[in-house]
Amino acid sequence: MSKKIGVLLIQLGTPDSPKNSDVRRYLKEFLMDPRVIDIPFFSRLLLVRGIIVPFRTPKSAKIYKELWDLGKGKSPLLTHTEEVKRLLQKRFDSDNVTVEMAMRYQNPSMESVLDRMHKANYDELIILPLFPQYASASTGSAVEKAMDIIRKWWVIPEIKIISQFYNHEGYIDSIVERSKEFDLASYDKIMFSYHGLPERQVDKVYDDGLCSDQPCESEVNDHNKFCYKATCYATTRLIAAKLGLSEEQYIVSFQSRLDKKWIEPFSDKIIEQWGKEGKKRILAFSPAFVADCLETLIEIGGEYQEIFEEHGGEKVQLVPSSNDHPRFIDCLEDLIRKA
Template identity: 40%
Template sequence: MKGVLLVNLGSPDSPNPKDVRRYLDQFLMDERVIDVPYLLRAFLVKGIILNTRPKKSAAAYKKIWWEEGSPLIVLSERLQEKIRGNTSLPVSLAMRYGNPSIKHGLQELHDQGVTDVLMIPLYPQFAMATTETILVLAEKVRKKHFPQMKITDVPAFYHRKDYIEVLSRSISEALEGKEYEHILFSYHGVPERHIQKSDITKSHCKIDGQCCKTASPAHEFCYRHQCYETTRQVADSLELKEGSYSTSFQSRLGKDPWLQPYTDQTVEDFAEKGVKKMAIVTPAFVSDCLETLEEIGMEAKEEFIEKGGEEFHVIPCINDRNDWVEVMSRWINEWDTAETLPV
């Protein structure tokens, strides 16, 4: 019997500092998030970060927390329920960090008699700290607890025509009737070394401004290339003029070089250069979360206004849009009937 597992990033159980600390511990101790030797990672996370960051992060979560709970969890559950209405297969939901866990999601499917799972990481682009860590943990859990179960994963869909159409439509609808001088495509940031580590050719990725434009097998797992390609395809779809849009990366941590340009600096630069009306979209996320609602929707907007900007239009993620539900349901049903996956 077949079934589906949707997997998103995750969230603390509450905006209480204790729950946020537990969540950050699991998240930051992941070797694919902070990819340094275990002892150094433990020193950084348990010795430094978890003694200072939980209270600050808890305050940020409180700003965006909904009455129903974490926005990311609530939106993921809404997506799950809508997809359930469009397919005959069991559909479970899991989070890489926090609850419900991947083990819980697989157990739920197992209890319904599922032996063949289509796992959909809810990330358009592939990255070590997102898709890869989901795949690795899911396989570990499968081997230990569900050895008879088969898992097939949906590859990164950043370039899929149907996904691009949904994303483009969501941007167009959000900006209808609004004036803006520039639209910024802001993606989650990762350390530059993650790009090199994901390079299957071991030689192509140089982050020099040209390698992402040069065809290579490395692009299958190159987060930077996939982000720029998402921007390019959406810009083509919306017929955006050259110079009216750009790409940046947010949420860096520590002092190591991360993908640039940085979103916070980019937003400030545009305001200081005289841009008064700006729009921003966050295509690295399917569901709105702390990074989109607080970091972009509150902090970046405040920075833009403080530096002289006037209007800052934050475009929601595609969340549980009906057209997105239709696309995902079609992928699932095609896999169910024809064993084909979106590529």
């Protein structure tokens, strides 16, 4: 009898709708995660419930409404992830493998999906967070939540976890293929913009020393192999090599920061600087996101365009995320089969 295997794809999450109530619920769950805002509980509670959520909800709801309009009335993140699940399941139709998908925050909830997987009585579970580069606030949080749920089961099957895949050729190829929609030579500069993290969170990767003590901008080694900053730079080098880009043509930067103590350089400041320097056309990649979402479509595609125009630039062109590209599905299939 062949093993019965369940695969759980985990994405970050999305509000159920752009309504204030749904956005508020999403922000509370997301920002109260101690791996996202890693400060003591009562300080986090005061900050999130007393300051961030009340003031941020109306603005965020308006932005999510823009995102839903771009997604034709749906969350693009949810739509793309559902399609990835469907296409991936087709790759395993002749195998005893079932692919499920859950969101770390909100719906479909990890509790409901894992309850269904528990009832299916799998011999083996493969947990695959859809974050190419490991970070405690994304991959770490998703895995911790899954294990918190599974540990309550009386019978726990064999479990395998795929913690990152930034260097998988299929994933890299999917980004390279997306960029072929554009004439790279027609852009003044190329930006590889990754979601930001507080410096203290990458420092926590190391038992001794700090992230700044490591050559994270130039290599991945045994010490920094799970450092988000190091793997972001490594991702860029792999993409740039396939595109034949020189180091002078591009920059690695980080977006969505909350304060100055986050990983630098900041993407919005680079966009502003390039506008002031007379650059007219920018091509922007977002390789931390396998599916287009608020951070790609609205932040890069909308807000950065406005910043660039304000400072003399003309066009910030977003390269679409991997989404449901066949090479990305190849990547996920290969990861699962090897697991």
